[in-house]
Amino acid sequence: MTLAMERTAQAERPLVDVRGLKHVYGNGAGPGLVVLEDVNLKLKPNEIVGLLGRSGSGKSTLLRSIAGLITPTGGSIAVSDMAGDDTAHGVAMVFQSFALFPWLTVQKNVELGLEAQRVPADERRKRTLAAIDLIGLDGFENAYPKELSGGMRQRVGLARALVVQPSVLLMDEPFSALDVLTAETLRTDLLDLWSEGRMPIRSILLVTHNIEEAVLMCDRILVFSSNPGRVIAEIKVDLPQPRRRLDPAFRALVDDIYARMTARPAPMAREGNFPGTGLGMSLPHISTNELAGMIESLAAAPNNGSADLADLARELQLEADELLPIAETLQLMRFAEIDGRTIRLSPAARRYDAADVDERKQIFARQLLAYVPLAAHIRRVLDDRASHQAPARRFRDELEDFMSEPRADETLDAIVSWGRYAEVFAFHEDEDRFSLDDPA
């Protein structure tokens, strides 16, 4: 294959070269939120690279910086084309939400990028139809996006990106808005086209929070930490394509990545993986039902109190991104302990599992007040005041000293729902205040 030889010949020169990238969100006032810090990435020809991390790890920001949609605060990004007379050029992006124009037909949507490049109408049409054909959309040229299923819509998004013949295809969680079966079909189709060299692209950069998806598709995986986003591991995937999920080597790799994603950075405080300590801890809004559900499935057979995180995710049909915050909240309240890739229930959790509704609330209240500093703080303030009331604004302001406004909101939401469940305090949304009294 000439194409393959060409590809190897140029393998040395990166298509995308990111050096020392740093990005800070904020309007200049205040310290701002560091989403990316010192990120380096070289994307070589002929590889699929996955960016894997939890929400808030800045992987989408990195992708958007490469796409030119965001100007990063610091560092450099160089996008170069293949040497020689290669027609592929630049980058194109596929979006998680498909980002199709609902008022344009499939064909017009695909033509969009060509129109922007002022490609003449005839050639535009020819190339568009070829891309539609390639991606398996023939017959749908005149359909509007709202007439298509999710999978077909993402095919349109893919065709729209491919038709401009980019050398690098950027994909931002392209399958996460699809149901499991559709996502699988689309992944397989994409890998087929890729391995047969039928797409004009030379490289793919894929953002995902689905570990199995990354292992299934990528030649190389960069694992990101959150707050701020840094590359904490680079994993080469040497398994031959097509990869099978049941292959022991595949499972071992997935488990290994789970362990890396839950690994605590060395100097972290006992509070666990949440950024910040004490009152300034940023909490995820996990419902008490999810916490209870996780405790129950861990306590039940075959887990009997401990499980491998990756197995648990499969059992509960949760992605790493969804599972880990629940597990870590349990850990924070000492309902469980995470050790590497294993999660183990504590005695408190076993008591909780066996208890009835009222006892459960009491156990939860004890753990909440003992181990979540903010909850204890709010309760203390309410106890101290003669009126047993306090405006929520006050706590929100305290939180905003430590974290951004949206995070402060989420943290307070989490505390409200846990506190309500445990009946340690009441919250009145219309007046935005906490109180001790229960609704009579």
Next chain:
Amino acid sequence: MVFISSERMNAGLLARFARRRFAPNRFDLIAFLLLGGLAVLVVHGARQMNLPLSSLHNAGVVLDPARLPEYALRSTLRMFAAIIASLLFTFVVATLAAKSKKAEMIIIPALDILQSVPVLGFLTFTLTFFMGLFPGRELGVELASIFLVFTAQAWNMAFSFYQSLRTLPGDLSEVSRQFGLSTWQRFTRLELPFATPALVWNTMMSMSGGWFFVVASEAIAVGNTTVTIPGIGSWLALAIERQDVVSVAWAVGAMAVVILLYDQLLFRPIVAWADKFRFEQTASEDQPRSWFFELLRRTRLFRRLGRPFARLAGAIPRPRLPRLRPVGLGDSAAGRWIDRAWPWLVAAGVAWAVWTVVRYLAANISLHDALTAFGLGLITLFRVLVLIAIASLIWVPIGVWIGLRPAWSQQIQPLAQFLAAFPAQVLFPFAVIAIISLRLDPNIWLSPLIILGTQWYILFNVVAGASALPNDLKEAAGIFHLRSWQRWRDLILPGIFPYYVTGALTASGGSWNASIVAEVVSWGHTTLKAHGLGAFIASATAAGDFPRVALGVTIMSVFVIALNRSLWRPLYAYAEKYFRLD
């Protein structure tokens, strides 16, 4: 305010409206003063032209039914000229406001105030101004009429476009940037389509309100002269002068036919067409339908006729517009200089406006006048509030009853929209005849006239709200056997509340304008007059007393703004916070 499609209440739009501040802030004050200064300048300029009003050309209108189609057509053309002007204004001004922070600072509060100004009061000024531009020609009067209709229509359209531009879907915006769309492509592919449904709805609402102003602007009495241009409005004025009941009936009929045609041939087709631009990824179940639109789409002839135009449009070279940056000139040295000087420029403008207004007021108006006008304003305010309350008591139960029965609401809804568009003053003569012959007190019995045309907004919004009540909630209410009052309190009233507020706000705004024509009405040589700010403005207009007209209009604007900020906006915010169904 921005009209929110009552057929499909857009929670997002409502939220955006509600989030805008209630209390007048300094920008409102700045805009209000600047506009006041400008108005004084225009009035002053108009007076300088010093035209003897008797020199105004009077087009001969004859009460011959054979001429009525021509008059109806001319009224309609005025309406279309105004709507085209409004669209152009919208595209330019709203785009400017959305893309430049500095322009936004002035434009948005200005639009907000302009839409609260009872423009009908300004008719004398605009007439004199345009007559000054085209002395002795009918064109001046035509333009004055069109300008009046324009000022009644443009603001909410511009608002709606601005809001759409500010809320473009993030991912589509990213796609446009990633593929490097030019400014023109971005406008035609993203901004315009996305804004279309809200803009179409607002344009239609504007036109629906516009008939009132078209009719009002065709026969204007200034001093002893009545200036007329051929149209349904001038026909009506002549019929009233001659006490010709049959001709009034003809006008009612003609107006009904015009609005019916407009509804069937324009409104519905365009709403049906605009449905394709709704930003939803799923097909909706209740698509708006229009037989005329279907006809156009199906007719082979029309498609054939359209093809050459499409080809022609494709062949037109797309202009390469410079890329507009959202920040404007921010980066260059000149840009920084302007940024720094901007607040001072605005301050200078305000200082000038204050000086102009104060000088004008001091020279022409006494404190006594101002207090009188304010007192009359309170009377009219009372009238508006009482009538809105009465209309609500009547139409909310009826609207809910209709809305809960789909078969009925499909029939009634177009009728209510038709009635809302119908210029109520065409019907005034019948009421006046009744009041005269029964010797009723005009202070009380003229009052219903100000809500005659606007009450229908309450009805059709409530109908829309009741039909949008989610089925599962209705079923839940049925399963638990909710008693009648509980059903109203917990299901129906919260469900229709946002819609009701929209309707009541529109009705209230329209009523202030209507008070100018409804508090003084005549039949032949008999004139009935009710105490109120509307009558004050109407009398000052008839007397050609510019300062008092200006005073009346200013005070009315203040009342309208105060009512919006202290009543309607908080209600909107409340609806948004507690009664959103999603």
